[in-house]
Amino acid sequence: MDTERLENASVAGLRRVFGSRLLGVLALVTGVASLGLVFGYASDSMYGVSHGINLIAYWHIAVAWVAAVALTVTFVGSILYLVTDTKYWSYLAHASGEAGFLFVTLTLVTGSVWARVIWNTWWEWSDIRLVTFLIVWFIYAGYLIIYSAGVGARTERFASVYAIIGFVTIPISYASTRLWTARFHAPSMGNPDADATITASAVLVSLVALTVLYVYLVGSRVRLHEISDRVDEVAESKVHETGFKEVK
DSSP, X not given: OHHHHHHHHHHHHHHHHHHOHHXXXXXXXXXXXXXXXXXXXXXXXXXXXXXXXXXXXXXXXXXXXXXXXXXXXXXXXXXXXXXXXXXXXXXXXXXXXXXXXXXXXXXXXXXXXXXXXXXXXXXXXXXXXXXXXXXXXXXXXXXXXXXXXXXXHHHHHHHHHHHHHHTTHHHHHHHHHHHSOOSSOOOOTTOTTOOBOOOHHHHHHHHHHHHHHHXXXXXXXXXXXXXXXXXXXXXXXXXXXXXXXXXX
């Protein structure tokens, strides 16, 4: 009973957060603050190159971290769904998976644009971070395809199992530059030899802004799932009522 009460409280808490109007306002305010800091204050000198395109790094770093958070939520939501059989967790996992896939895509795109100036190449197959992150992209594209392939608990369970197994690619990708020799993506955190001059406050604000945006997007998608469920229930009840009246 305590576990059920905890689950109900957790779902109710998430619904309150996702349904708050303050969330949209906060996303707008932090987004504007991020734009102001990046274009008005942040350093555009990185790896010995001074170029305006370096400013994209402040969002590239942030979207990469938020992508990891989003796909971690998909992992946790999938586990909770399999354990409790509560559809809300499946909806949360799917919504976060969609947002995570979007942020993974943005990470690859912004990284390629930035790399074109810094390393004079759009893509480099010998870089372990790029390759492992591309694998993440394909894994979660597969998750979204599986989830949308059918309707019902069986499809949701299969997608949940897939998401749990596929999650192993996330820590591997993020640890890849420390596990193997990185050609371009040498670790910058805790690395005294890194020559990227990044304005920490701009990265932090951008990270907050994109995190709030992520929560807003996930909340909107979860609510859409629930509304769709209600519509289906009403339509099904109408069918039963109509069929009953016809029989009479």
